[in-house]
Amino acid sequence: MSTSHRDNGIEVEGLVREFKKGPRAVDGIDFAVAPGEIYGFLGPNGAGKSTTVLMLTTLLPPTAGTARVAGHDIVAGAAEVRASIGVALQDAALDPLLTGSEHMRLQTALQGVPKADRKRRGMELIERVGLADAADRKVGGYSGGMKRRLDLALALVHGPRLLFLDEPTTGLDPSSRSDLWDEVARLAREDGTTVFLTTQYLEEADVLADRVGIIDAGRIVAEGTPEALKAQIGRPALEIVPADIAQRDAAAEVLARFGEAAPAPPNAAAVRLTGGNDALAEVVRSLDAEGVRIADFQLHAPSLDDVFLAKTGKKLGGEDETGEHAAVAETPPAGPAGEREPVGSGSPR
Protein backbone atom coordinates (compact mmCIF):
# COMPACT_ATOMS: atom_id res chain seq x y z
CA MET A 1 0.00 0.00 0.00
CA SER A 2 1.43 3.32 -0.98
CA THR A 3 2.02 5.84 1.75
CA SER A 4 3.31 8.61 -0.44
CA HIS A 5 1.65 11.93 0.26
CA ARG A 6 1.62 12.50 -3.47
CA ASP A 7 -0.72 9.58 -3.90
CA ASN A 8 -4.18 10.78 -4.75
CA GLY A 9 -5.97 7.49 -4.90
CA ILE A 10 -8.21 5.62 -2.49
CA GLU A 11 -7.63 2.20 -0.94
CA VAL A 12 -10.38 0.60 1.08
CA GLU A 13 -10.12 -2.66 3.01
CA GLY A 14 -12.92 -4.35 4.87
CA LEU A 15 -14.69 -1.09 5.69
CA VAL A 16 -17.72 -1.56 7.95
CA ARG A 17 -20.16 0.89 9.47
CA GLU A 18 -22.86 -0.18 11.87
CA PHE A 19 -25.48 2.13 13.30
CA LYS A 20 -27.19 1.60 16.61
CA LYS A 21 -30.37 -0.43 16.23
CA GLY A 22 -29.81 -0.72 12.52
CA PRO A 23 -28.36 -3.11 9.99
CA ARG A 24 -24.79 -2.75 8.77
CA ALA A 25 -25.05 0.22 6.45
CA VAL A 26 -21.67 -0.72 4.98
CA ASP A 27 -20.78 -4.37 5.36
CA GLY A 28 -17.11 -4.97 4.67
CA ILE A 29 -16.24 -3.36 1.37
CA ASP A 30 -12.91 -3.45 -0.48
CA PHE A 31 -11.97 -1.38 -3.48
CA ALA A 32 -9.26 0.85 -4.86
CA VAL A 33 -9.45 4.01 -6.93
CA ALA A 34 -6.40 4.88 -9.00
CA PRO A 35 -5.06 8.45 -9.12
CA GLY A 36 -6.79 10.49 -11.82
CA GLU A 37 -9.60 8.01 -12.20
CA ILE A 38 -13.34 8.74 -12.09
CA TYR A 39 -14.85 6.02 -9.97
CA GLY A 40 -18.62 5.66 -10.04
CA PHE A 41 -20.18 4.21 -6.93
CA LEU A 42 -23.54 2.99 -8.05
CA GLY A 43 -26.42 1.76 -5.96
CA PRO A 44 -30.04 2.35 -5.01
CA ASN A 45 -31.14 4.56 -2.11
CA GLY A 46 -30.03 3.11 1.20
CA ALA A 47 -27.37 0.86 -0.34
CA GLY A 48 -24.58 2.45 1.71
CA LYS A 49 -23.18 4.95 -0.79
CA SER A 50 -23.45 8.06 1.36
CA THR A 51 -22.27 6.25 4.49
CA THR A 52 -19.16 5.20 2.55
CA VAL A 53 -18.57 8.78 1.44
CA LEU A 54 -18.98 10.10 4.99
CA MET A 55 -16.39 7.60 6.22
CA LEU A 56 -13.92 8.29 3.42
CA THR A 57 -14.26 12.04 4.00
CA THR A 58 -13.60 11.57 7.77
CA LEU A 59 -17.06 12.78 8.79
CA LEU A 60 -18.05 9.39 10.19
CA PRO A 61 -15.69 6.97 11.91
CA PRO A 62 -15.77 3.41 10.55
CA THR A 63 -16.86 0.58 12.85
CA ALA A 64 -14.18 -1.69 11.37
CA GLY A 65 -11.77 -1.86 8.47
CA THR A 66 -9.33 0.68 7.11
CA ALA A 67 -9.14 3.13 4.28
CA ARG A 68 -6.44 5.39 2.95
CA VAL A 69 -7.43 8.48 1.05
CA ALA A 70 -4.72 10.46 -0.74
CA GLY A 71 -2.21 8.27 1.08
CA HIS A 72 -3.52 9.05 4.58
CA ASP A 73 -5.45 6.84 6.96
CA ILE A 74 -8.99 8.16 7.35
CA VAL A 75 -8.84 7.82 11.14
CA ALA A 76 -5.22 8.48 12.13
CA GLY A 77 -4.62 11.01 9.37
CA ALA A 78 -8.07 12.61 9.24
CA ALA A 79 -6.74 16.18 9.11
CA GLU A 80 -4.38 15.33 6.25
CA VAL A 81 -7.20 13.59 4.40
CA ARG A 82 -9.42 16.66 4.76
CA ALA A 83 -6.66 18.91 3.48
CA SER A 84 -6.25 16.77 0.35
CA ILE A 85 -9.86 16.33 -0.66
CA GLY A 86 -12.79 18.39 -1.89
CA VAL A 87 -16.27 17.28 -0.95
CA ALA A 88 -19.73 18.07 -2.26
CA LEU A 89 -22.24 16.21 -0.14
CA GLN A 90 -25.69 15.13 -1.17
CA ASP A 91 -27.58 18.23 -0.09
CA ALA A 92 -25.59 21.22 -1.21
CA ALA A 93 -25.13 22.68 2.27
CA LEU A 94 -25.19 26.41 1.64
CA ASP A 95 -26.25 29.39 3.69
CA PRO A 96 -29.33 30.90 2.05
CA LEU A 97 -28.54 34.31 3.59
CA LEU A 98 -25.07 34.60 2.06
CA THR A 99 -24.24 35.38 -1.56
CA GLY A 100 -22.20 33.14 -3.83
CA SER A 101 -19.11 35.31 -3.47
CA GLU A 102 -19.49 35.45 0.31
CA HIS A 103 -19.49 31.66 0.35
CA MET A 104 -16.31 31.68 -1.73
CA ARG A 105 -14.74 34.24 0.58
CA LEU A 106 -15.49 32.18 3.69
CA GLN A 107 -14.37 28.93 2.10
CA THR A 108 -11.13 30.32 0.63
CA ALA A 109 -10.26 31.89 3.98
CA LEU A 110 -10.99 28.78 6.04
CA GLN A 111 -9.14 26.58 3.55
CA GLY A 112 -6.09 28.78 4.01
CA VAL A 113 -5.86 30.28 0.53
CA PRO A 114 -3.43 33.22 0.92
CA LYS A 115 -5.28 36.49 1.40
CA ALA A 116 -3.94 38.04 -1.79
CA ASP A 117 -5.25 35.14 -3.89
CA ARG A 118 -8.67 34.68 -2.30
CA LYS A 119 -10.69 37.06 -4.43
CA ARG A 120 -9.12 35.95 -7.69
CA ARG A 121 -9.45 32.27 -6.83
CA GLY A 122 -13.07 32.74 -5.80
CA MET A 123 -14.00 34.60 -8.98
CA GLU A 124 -12.16 32.10 -11.16
CA LEU A 125 -14.14 29.22 -9.74
CA ILE A 126 -17.43 31.12 -9.79
CA GLU A 127 -16.85 31.84 -13.46
CA ARG A 128 -15.75 28.31 -14.14
CA VAL A 129 -19.07 26.94 -12.90
CA GLY A 130 -20.99 29.63 -14.76
CA LEU A 131 -22.26 31.63 -11.80
CA ALA A 132 -20.53 34.95 -12.47
CA ASP A 133 -23.84 36.75 -13.03
CA ALA A 134 -25.34 35.35 -9.83
CA ALA A 135 -22.25 35.77 -7.63
CA ASP A 136 -23.67 38.69 -5.67
CA ARG A 137 -27.12 37.24 -5.19
CA LYS A 138 -28.16 35.46 -2.02
CA VAL A 139 -27.99 31.70 -2.40
CA GLY A 140 -31.56 31.39 -1.10
CA GLY A 141 -32.71 32.48 -4.56
CA TYR A 142 -30.53 30.01 -6.50
CA SER A 143 -32.02 27.10 -8.43
CA GLY A 144 -31.06 23.53 -7.54
CA GLY A 145 -28.55 23.38 -10.38
CA MET A 146 -26.93 26.67 -9.37
CA LYS A 147 -26.57 25.44 -5.78
CA ARG A 148 -24.88 22.25 -6.93
CA ARG A 149 -22.50 24.22 -9.12
CA LEU A 150 -21.62 26.58 -6.29
CA ASP A 151 -21.13 23.55 -4.05
CA LEU A 152 -18.71 22.11 -6.61
CA ALA A 153 -16.83 25.42 -6.84
CA LEU A 154 -16.55 25.53 -3.04
CA ALA A 155 -15.17 22.00 -3.00
CA LEU A 156 -12.40 23.13 -5.36
CA VAL A 157 -11.08 26.26 -3.64
CA HIS A 158 -8.00 24.60 -2.17
CA GLY A 159 -7.12 22.74 -5.35
CA PRO A 160 -7.88 19.25 -4.00
CA ARG A 161 -6.29 16.29 -5.74
CA LEU A 162 -9.25 14.14 -4.92
CA LEU A 163 -12.90 15.04 -5.19
CA PHE A 164 -15.88 13.32 -3.55
CA LEU A 165 -19.25 14.00 -5.09
CA ASP A 166 -22.25 12.43 -3.38
CA GLU A 167 -25.10 12.16 -5.87
CA PRO A 168 -24.15 15.45 -7.50
CA THR A 169 -26.99 15.47 -10.01
CA THR A 170 -29.91 14.04 -8.05
CA GLY A 171 -32.89 16.31 -8.51
CA LEU A 172 -31.36 18.34 -11.34
CA ASP A 173 -32.97 19.01 -14.69
CA PRO A 174 -31.32 17.44 -17.75
CA SER A 175 -29.47 20.55 -18.84
CA SER A 176 -28.03 21.28 -15.36
CA ARG A 177 -27.07 17.63 -15.09
CA SER A 178 -25.28 17.74 -18.37
CA ASP A 179 -23.40 20.93 -17.39
CA LEU A 180 -22.22 19.29 -14.19
CA TRP A 181 -21.10 16.16 -16.04
CA ASP A 182 -19.04 18.31 -18.40
CA GLU A 183 -17.37 20.04 -15.49
CA VAL A 184 -16.59 16.82 -13.63
CA ALA A 185 -15.20 15.23 -16.77
CA ARG A 186 -13.05 18.31 -17.36
CA LEU A 187 -11.68 18.19 -13.83
CA ALA A 188 -10.54 14.63 -14.26
CA ARG A 189 -9.26 14.88 -17.83
CA GLU A 190 -7.58 18.30 -17.67
CA ASP A 191 -6.57 18.67 -14.04
CA GLY A 192 -5.94 15.02 -13.25
CA THR A 193 -8.26 15.18 -10.25
CA THR A 194 -9.36 11.81 -8.90
CA VAL A 195 -13.15 11.75 -8.63
CA PHE A 196 -15.20 9.47 -6.40
CA LEU A 197 -18.77 9.88 -7.48
CA THR A 198 -21.84 8.22 -6.04
CA THR A 199 -24.92 8.01 -8.15
CA GLN A 200 -28.16 6.16 -8.51
CA TYR A 201 -28.22 6.90 -12.21
CA LEU A 202 -26.83 4.14 -14.36
CA GLU A 203 -26.30 6.48 -17.23
CA GLU A 204 -24.29 8.90 -15.13
CA ALA A 205 -21.90 6.12 -14.18
CA ASP A 206 -21.76 4.94 -17.77
CA VAL A 207 -21.02 8.38 -19.22
CA LEU A 208 -18.58 9.61 -16.59
CA ALA A 209 -16.91 6.75 -14.79
CA ASP A 210 -13.72 5.01 -15.80
CA ARG A 211 -14.67 2.26 -13.40
CA VAL A 212 -17.83 1.41 -11.54
CA GLY A 213 -18.47 -0.30 -8.22
CA ILE A 214 -22.00 -1.53 -7.65
CA ILE A 215 -23.09 -1.52 -4.02
CA ASP A 216 -26.20 -3.20 -2.74
CA ALA A 217 -27.21 -3.65 0.90
CA GLY A 218 -23.78 -2.51 2.08
CA ARG A 219 -21.76 -4.88 -0.10
CA ILE A 220 -19.98 -4.40 -3.38
CA VAL A 221 -21.56 -6.86 -5.77
CA ALA A 222 -19.65 -5.98 -8.93
CA GLU A 223 -16.74 -3.83 -9.96
CA GLY A 224 -14.99 -3.00 -13.21
CA THR A 225 -15.06 -0.70 -16.20
CA PRO A 226 -18.57 -0.15 -17.55
CA GLU A 227 -17.50 -2.02 -20.69
CA ALA A 228 -16.11 -4.99 -18.76
CA LEU A 229 -19.20 -5.20 -16.59
CA LYS A 230 -21.44 -5.13 -19.60
CA ALA A 231 -19.26 -7.72 -21.28
CA GLN A 232 -19.82 -10.00 -18.28
CA ILE A 233 -23.48 -9.96 -19.17
CA GLY A 234 -22.20 -10.41 -22.65
CA ARG A 235 -24.93 -11.20 -25.02
CA PRO A 236 -27.09 -8.58 -26.67
CA ALA A 237 -30.86 -8.93 -26.71
CA LEU A 238 -32.82 -8.86 -29.95
CA GLU A 239 -36.42 -7.71 -29.93
CA ILE A 240 -38.73 -8.40 -32.87
CA VAL A 241 -42.08 -6.75 -33.53
CA PRO A 242 -43.95 -8.86 -36.11
CA ALA A 243 -46.09 -6.99 -38.64
CA ASP A 244 -49.00 -9.21 -37.74
CA ILE A 245 -49.49 -9.68 -34.02
CA ALA A 246 -50.88 -13.17 -34.70
CA GLN A 247 -47.35 -14.14 -35.71
CA ARG A 248 -45.91 -13.20 -32.34
CA ASP A 249 -45.76 -16.80 -31.09
CA ALA A 250 -44.24 -17.98 -34.36
CA ALA A 251 -41.60 -15.28 -34.05
CA ALA A 252 -40.92 -16.31 -30.44
CA GLU A 253 -40.44 -19.93 -31.53
CA VAL A 254 -37.90 -18.93 -34.15
CA LEU A 255 -36.07 -16.69 -31.71
CA ALA A 256 -35.92 -19.50 -29.13
CA ARG A 257 -33.49 -21.34 -31.43
CA PHE A 258 -30.94 -18.56 -30.93
CA GLY A 259 -30.90 -18.23 -27.16
CA GLU A 260 -32.99 -17.82 -24.07
CA ALA A 261 -36.14 -15.73 -24.22
CA ALA A 262 -35.94 -12.20 -22.89
CA PRO A 263 -38.78 -10.06 -21.60
CA ALA A 264 -40.62 -8.09 -24.28
CA PRO A 265 -43.76 -5.99 -24.66
CA PRO A 266 -46.99 -7.86 -25.56
CA ASN A 267 -46.68 -7.15 -29.27
CA ALA A 268 -43.08 -8.34 -29.51
CA ALA A 269 -40.77 -11.25 -28.81
CA ALA A 270 -37.19 -11.03 -27.61
CA VAL A 271 -34.18 -13.26 -27.23
CA ARG A 272 -30.79 -12.97 -25.60
CA LEU A 273 -28.56 -13.98 -28.49
CA THR A 274 -26.24 -16.84 -27.50
CA GLY A 275 -24.15 -16.22 -30.58
CA GLY A 276 -23.96 -12.46 -30.05
CA ASN A 277 -24.38 -10.03 -32.91
CA ASP A 278 -23.05 -12.61 -35.38
CA ALA A 279 -26.31 -14.54 -35.11
CA LEU A 280 -28.32 -11.59 -36.33
CA ALA A 281 -28.28 -12.42 -40.05
CA GLU A 282 -29.23 -16.02 -39.38
CA VAL A 283 -32.18 -14.90 -37.21
CA VAL A 284 -33.51 -12.69 -39.96
CA ARG A 285 -33.14 -15.47 -42.52
CA SER A 286 -34.94 -17.95 -40.26
CA LEU A 287 -37.80 -15.55 -39.63
CA ASP A 288 -38.07 -15.00 -43.35
CA ALA A 289 -38.07 -18.74 -43.97
CA GLU A 290 -40.92 -19.18 -41.49
CA GLY A 291 -42.86 -16.40 -43.22
CA VAL A 292 -42.77 -14.04 -40.25
CA ARG A 293 -42.89 -10.49 -41.51
CA ILE A 294 -41.01 -8.01 -39.37
CA ALA A 295 -42.45 -4.56 -38.65
CA ASP A 296 -39.57 -3.49 -36.45
CA PHE A 297 -36.61 -4.88 -34.60
CA GLN A 298 -34.13 -3.56 -32.08
CA LEU A 299 -30.81 -4.84 -30.86
CA HIS A 300 -30.15 -3.96 -27.24
CA ALA A 301 -26.52 -3.88 -26.21
CA PRO A 302 -26.13 -4.91 -22.56
CA SER A 303 -26.33 -1.88 -20.30
CA LEU A 304 -25.22 -1.22 -16.73
CA ASP A 305 -28.89 -1.64 -16.01
CA ASP A 306 -28.61 -5.29 -17.05
CA VAL A 307 -25.45 -5.64 -14.97
CA PHE A 308 -27.21 -4.24 -11.95
CA LEU A 309 -30.19 -6.51 -12.44
CA ALA A 310 -27.98 -9.54 -12.96
CA LYS A 311 -25.87 -8.83 -9.87
CA THR A 312 -28.57 -7.81 -7.44
CA GLY A 313 -31.74 -9.30 -8.86
CA LYS A 314 -33.21 -5.82 -8.55
CA LYS A 315 -33.90 -2.84 -10.69
CA LEU A 316 -31.98 0.23 -9.67
CA GLY A 317 -34.97 2.11 -8.29
CA GLY A 318 -35.70 -0.41 -5.63
CA GLU A 319 -38.11 -2.47 -7.75
CA ASP A 320 -38.11 -6.21 -7.88
CA GLU A 321 -37.06 -8.10 -10.89
CA THR A 322 -40.05 -8.00 -13.16
CA GLY A 323 -38.40 -7.65 -16.49
CA GLU A 324 -40.79 -4.96 -17.53
CA HIS A 325 -40.24 -1.35 -18.41
CA ALA A 326 -39.18 -0.04 -15.02
CA ALA A 327 -35.52 0.64 -15.65
CA VAL A 328 -36.16 3.15 -18.39
CA ALA A 329 -37.89 5.55 -16.05
CA GLU A 330 -35.04 5.40 -13.58
CA THR A 331 -32.39 6.59 -15.96
CA PRO A 332 -32.00 10.27 -16.72
CA PRO A 333 -32.23 11.69 -20.22
CA ALA A 334 -29.18 11.60 -22.45
CA GLY A 335 -26.21 13.62 -21.32
CA PRO A 336 -23.36 15.34 -23.07
CA ALA A 337 -21.97 12.17 -24.52
CA GLY A 338 -25.30 11.84 -26.22
CA GLU A 339 -24.93 8.13 -26.67
CA ARG A 340 -27.21 5.68 -25.05
CA GLU A 341 -27.70 2.10 -25.82
CA PRO A 342 -31.30 1.59 -26.70
CA VAL A 343 -32.74 0.43 -23.42
CA GLY A 344 -35.99 -0.55 -24.92
CA SER A 345 -38.88 -2.51 -23.76
CA GLY A 346 -37.29 -5.48 -22.18
CA SER A 347 -34.55 -5.55 -19.62
CA PRO A 348 -33.35 -9.11 -19.89
CA ARG A 349 -33.13 -11.29 -16.87
Add this chain to the structure above:
Amino acid sequence: MNTVPSLPAQVAQIARRSLLRTLRQPAQIVPPVIFPLFLLAINASGLDAATMIPGFPSDSYVDFAMAFAFMQGAIFSMMNSGTDLARDVESGFLKRLAMTPMRRTALLVGQLAGVLAVTLLSGVVYLVVGLIAGVTVETGVAGVVVLFVLFGLIGLAFASLGAFVGLRSGSAEAVQGFFPLFFVALFLSSASLPRELIEQDWFRTVATYNPVSYLVEGIRSLFIFDWDGQALAVAFAIAAAVTCVGLAGAVRALRTQVVR
Protein backbone atom coordinates in the same frame (compact mmCIF):
# COMPACT_ATOMS: atom_id res chain seq x y z
CA MET B 1 0.67 27.12 -1.04
CA ASN B 2 -2.26 26.97 1.35
CA THR B 3 -1.58 27.29 5.04
CA VAL B 4 -4.00 26.72 7.87
CA PRO B 5 -5.28 30.15 8.95
CA SER B 6 -4.58 31.25 12.52
CA LEU B 7 -7.24 30.72 15.17
CA PRO B 8 -8.08 34.45 15.41
CA ALA B 9 -8.40 34.60 11.62
CA GLN B 10 -10.77 31.62 11.69
CA VAL B 11 -12.79 33.20 14.48
CA ALA B 12 -12.98 36.47 12.54
CA GLN B 13 -14.34 34.71 9.45
CA ILE B 14 -17.05 32.88 11.38
CA ALA B 15 -17.94 35.98 13.40
CA ARG B 16 -18.23 37.96 10.19
CA ARG B 17 -20.60 35.39 8.76
CA SER B 18 -22.63 35.35 11.96
CA LEU B 19 -22.96 39.15 11.84
CA LEU B 20 -23.91 39.15 8.16
CA ARG B 21 -26.55 36.51 8.80
CA THR B 22 -27.99 38.46 11.72
CA LEU B 23 -28.02 41.77 9.87
CA ARG B 24 -29.94 40.11 7.04
CA GLN B 25 -32.59 38.73 9.37
CA PRO B 26 -34.51 41.66 10.85
CA ALA B 27 -36.31 39.11 13.06
CA GLN B 28 -33.02 38.59 14.87
CA ILE B 29 -32.39 42.30 15.46
CA VAL B 30 -35.72 44.01 15.93
CA PRO B 31 -37.11 41.94 18.82
CA PRO B 32 -33.97 42.14 21.02
CA VAL B 33 -33.92 45.91 20.59
CA ILE B 34 -37.61 46.74 20.62
CA PHE B 35 -39.19 44.31 23.11
CA PRO B 36 -37.03 45.21 26.11
CA LEU B 37 -37.58 48.93 25.48
CA PHE B 38 -41.28 48.33 25.07
CA LEU B 39 -41.48 46.47 28.38
CA LEU B 40 -39.31 49.12 29.98
CA ALA B 41 -41.75 51.82 28.90
CA ILE B 42 -44.73 49.86 30.21
CA ASN B 43 -43.04 49.04 33.52
CA ALA B 44 -41.72 52.54 34.00
CA SER B 45 -45.13 54.08 33.65
CA GLY B 46 -47.20 51.31 35.29
CA LEU B 47 -44.96 50.42 38.20
CA ASP B 48 -43.60 53.84 39.07
CA ALA B 49 -45.75 53.79 42.20
CA ALA B 50 -43.54 50.97 43.51
CA THR B 51 -40.91 53.57 44.30
CA MET B 52 -43.24 54.74 47.09
CA ILE B 53 -42.93 51.40 48.90
CA PRO B 54 -40.83 51.95 52.00
CA GLY B 55 -37.42 50.45 51.47
CA PHE B 56 -37.56 50.64 47.65
CA PRO B 57 -33.95 51.21 46.68
CA SER B 58 -34.49 53.89 44.03
CA ASP B 59 -36.67 56.92 43.52
CA SER B 60 -36.91 56.24 39.79
CA TYR B 61 -38.47 53.03 38.57
CA VAL B 62 -36.82 53.44 35.13
CA ASP B 63 -33.40 53.40 36.79
CA PHE B 64 -34.47 50.30 38.69
CA ALA B 65 -35.92 48.57 35.60
CA MET B 66 -32.96 49.15 33.27
CA ALA B 67 -31.49 45.85 34.42
CA PHE B 68 -34.66 44.09 33.28
CA ALA B 69 -34.10 45.38 29.74
CA PHE B 70 -30.48 44.29 29.72
CA MET B 71 -31.42 40.81 30.94
CA GLN B 72 -33.97 40.43 28.16
CA GLY B 73 -31.31 41.40 25.65
CA ALA B 74 -29.06 38.69 27.06
CA ILE B 75 -31.84 36.12 26.77
CA PHE B 76 -32.34 37.04 23.11
CA SER B 77 -28.68 36.22 22.54
CA MET B 78 -29.47 32.67 23.66
CA MET B 79 -32.14 32.50 21.01
CA ASN B 80 -29.97 33.91 18.24
CA SER B 81 -26.91 31.77 18.82
CA GLY B 82 -28.96 28.61 19.33
CA THR B 83 -31.12 29.12 16.26
CA ASP B 84 -28.16 29.91 14.01
CA LEU B 85 -26.18 26.86 15.06
CA ALA B 86 -29.22 24.59 14.87
CA ARG B 87 -29.86 25.82 11.32
CA ASP B 88 -26.24 25.00 10.44
CA VAL B 89 -26.77 21.48 11.73
CA GLU B 90 -30.05 21.15 9.83
CA SER B 91 -28.65 22.44 6.56
CA GLY B 92 -25.40 20.50 6.72
CA PHE B 93 -23.38 23.73 6.70
CA LEU B 94 -21.68 22.52 9.87
CA LYS B 95 -20.34 19.53 7.93
CA ARG B 96 -18.99 21.87 5.27
CA LEU B 97 -17.15 23.83 7.94
CA ALA B 98 -15.95 20.62 9.56
CA MET B 99 -14.33 19.64 6.25
CA THR B 100 -12.07 22.68 6.37
CA PRO B 101 -8.97 22.79 8.59
CA MET B 102 -10.94 25.11 10.88
CA ARG B 103 -10.85 24.26 14.57
CA ARG B 104 -14.08 23.50 16.38
CA THR B 105 -13.30 26.18 18.95
CA ALA B 106 -13.13 28.73 16.13
CA LEU B 107 -16.63 27.81 14.99
CA LEU B 108 -18.04 28.18 18.47
CA VAL B 109 -16.11 31.30 19.47
CA GLY B 110 -16.75 32.96 16.10
CA GLN B 111 -20.45 32.24 16.27
CA LEU B 112 -20.67 33.52 19.85
CA ALA B 113 -18.63 36.62 18.98
CA GLY B 114 -21.02 37.47 16.17
CA VAL B 115 -24.03 37.06 18.43
CA LEU B 116 -22.36 39.00 21.19
CA ALA B 117 -21.68 41.96 18.91
CA VAL B 118 -25.41 42.24 18.20
CA THR B 119 -26.20 41.83 21.90
CA LEU B 120 -23.81 44.62 22.89
CA LEU B 121 -25.20 46.83 20.19
CA SER B 122 -28.71 46.37 21.55
CA GLY B 123 -27.29 47.23 25.00
CA VAL B 124 -26.03 50.53 23.62
CA VAL B 125 -29.52 51.25 22.33
CA TYR B 126 -31.09 50.48 25.75
CA LEU B 127 -28.63 52.77 27.48
CA VAL B 128 -28.99 55.65 25.02
CA VAL B 129 -32.79 55.44 25.14
CA GLY B 130 -32.59 55.18 28.94
CA LEU B 131 -30.34 58.22 29.24
CA ILE B 132 -32.68 60.20 27.01
CA ALA B 133 -35.55 59.14 29.28
CA GLY B 134 -33.64 60.49 32.28
CA VAL B 135 -31.92 57.38 33.61
CA THR B 136 -28.87 58.05 35.74
CA VAL B 137 -25.96 55.71 36.18
CA GLU B 138 -24.84 56.18 39.79
CA THR B 139 -21.44 54.63 39.16
CA GLY B 140 -20.69 57.05 36.32
CA VAL B 141 -18.62 56.42 33.22
CA ALA B 142 -16.60 53.68 34.89
CA GLY B 143 -19.91 52.07 35.79
CA VAL B 144 -20.97 52.10 32.13
CA VAL B 145 -17.74 50.31 31.21
CA VAL B 146 -18.31 47.69 33.91
CA LEU B 147 -21.95 47.47 32.85
CA PHE B 148 -20.96 46.48 29.33
CA VAL B 149 -18.34 44.00 30.51
CA LEU B 150 -20.89 42.35 32.78
CA PHE B 151 -23.62 42.53 30.14
CA GLY B 152 -21.21 40.97 27.62
CA LEU B 153 -20.43 38.13 29.99
CA ILE B 154 -24.10 37.51 30.78
CA GLY B 155 -24.87 37.64 27.05
CA LEU B 156 -22.09 35.12 26.49
CA ALA B 157 -23.50 32.88 29.21
CA PHE B 158 -26.92 32.80 27.59
CA ALA B 159 -25.50 32.57 24.09
CA SER B 160 -23.43 29.54 25.07
CA LEU B 161 -26.49 27.90 26.62
CA GLY B 162 -28.26 28.59 23.33
CA ALA B 163 -25.33 27.09 21.42
CA PHE B 164 -25.53 24.01 23.60
CA VAL B 165 -29.26 23.53 23.01
CA GLY B 166 -28.93 24.32 19.30
CA LEU B 167 -26.05 21.92 18.72
CA ARG B 168 -27.42 19.22 20.96
CA SER B 169 -30.89 19.20 19.42
CA GLY B 170 -29.91 20.27 15.91
CA SER B 171 -33.34 21.87 15.74
CA ALA B 172 -34.18 25.57 15.59
CA GLU B 173 -37.65 24.72 16.88
CA ALA B 174 -36.17 23.14 20.01
CA VAL B 175 -34.21 26.33 20.68
CA GLN B 176 -37.34 28.40 20.24
CA GLY B 177 -39.10 26.03 22.63
CA PHE B 178 -36.50 26.70 25.31
CA PHE B 179 -36.63 30.45 24.88
CA PRO B 180 -39.80 31.13 26.93
CA LEU B 181 -38.37 29.13 29.84
CA PHE B 182 -35.70 31.78 30.25
CA PHE B 183 -38.31 34.49 30.27
CA VAL B 184 -40.20 32.64 32.99
CA ALA B 185 -36.93 32.50 34.94
CA LEU B 186 -36.57 36.25 34.47
CA PHE B 187 -40.09 36.95 35.69
CA LEU B 188 -39.56 34.67 38.70
CA SER B 189 -36.53 36.69 39.74
CA SER B 190 -36.05 39.99 41.52
CA ALA B 191 -36.25 41.81 38.18
CA SER B 192 -39.49 43.65 39.03
CA LEU B 193 -39.08 44.12 42.77
CA PRO B 194 -36.21 43.85 45.23
CA ARG B 195 -36.24 40.41 46.86
CA GLU B 196 -36.81 41.80 50.35
CA LEU B 197 -39.94 43.61 49.18
CA ILE B 198 -41.59 40.56 47.57
CA GLU B 199 -44.50 39.76 49.85
CA GLN B 200 -45.44 36.30 48.56
CA ASP B 201 -43.28 33.78 50.43
CA TRP B 202 -43.06 31.30 47.56
CA PHE B 203 -42.13 34.01 45.08
CA ARG B 204 -39.48 35.40 47.40
CA THR B 205 -38.06 31.90 47.92
CA VAL B 206 -37.98 31.17 44.19
CA ALA B 207 -36.41 34.55 43.47
CA THR B 208 -33.79 33.93 46.14
CA TYR B 209 -32.73 30.60 44.64
CA ASN B 210 -33.04 31.84 41.06
CA PRO B 211 -29.55 32.71 39.78
CA VAL B 212 -31.11 35.19 37.37
CA SER B 213 -31.93 37.41 40.39
CA TYR B 214 -28.24 37.88 41.09
CA LEU B 215 -27.45 38.72 37.47
CA VAL B 216 -30.21 41.34 37.55
CA GLU B 217 -29.00 42.71 40.87
CA GLY B 218 -25.42 42.99 39.61
CA ILE B 219 -26.48 45.08 36.63
CA ARG B 220 -28.96 47.08 38.70
CA SER B 221 -26.39 47.95 41.34
CA LEU B 222 -24.45 49.94 38.74
CA PHE B 223 -27.50 52.09 37.99
CA ILE B 224 -29.00 52.71 41.40
CA PHE B 225 -26.25 52.22 44.00
CA ASP B 226 -22.77 53.46 44.25
CA TRP B 227 -20.26 50.64 43.74
CA ASP B 228 -21.59 47.40 45.29
CA GLY B 229 -18.65 45.00 45.14
CA GLN B 230 -20.55 42.03 46.47
CA ALA B 231 -23.47 42.27 44.03
CA LEU B 232 -21.02 42.65 41.15
CA ALA B 233 -18.81 39.79 42.27
CA VAL B 234 -21.77 37.42 42.61
CA ALA B 235 -23.14 38.45 39.20
CA PHE B 236 -19.77 38.00 37.49
CA ALA B 237 -19.26 34.63 39.20
CA ILE B 238 -22.68 33.29 38.20
CA ALA B 239 -22.31 34.54 34.62
CA ALA B 240 -18.87 32.96 34.37
CA ALA B 241 -20.14 29.67 35.81
CA VAL B 242 -23.09 29.54 33.40
CA THR B 243 -20.73 30.36 30.52
CA CYS B 244 -18.47 27.46 31.52
CA VAL B 245 -21.39 25.04 31.72
CA GLY B 246 -22.84 26.26 28.41
CA LEU B 247 -19.51 26.15 26.60
CA ALA B 248 -18.64 22.69 27.94
CA GLY B 249 -22.01 21.40 26.78
CA ALA B 250 -21.71 23.14 23.43
CA VAL B 251 -18.20 21.82 22.77
CA ARG B 252 -19.36 18.31 23.61
CA ALA B 253 -22.46 18.62 21.43
CA LEU B 254 -20.37 20.04 18.58
CA ARG B 255 -18.03 17.06 18.77
CA THR B 256 -20.92 14.62 18.41
CA GLN B 257 -22.52 16.67 15.64
CA VAL B 258 -19.35 16.82 13.59
CA VAL B 259 -18.34 13.20 14.11
CA ARG B 260 -21.27 10.97 14.82
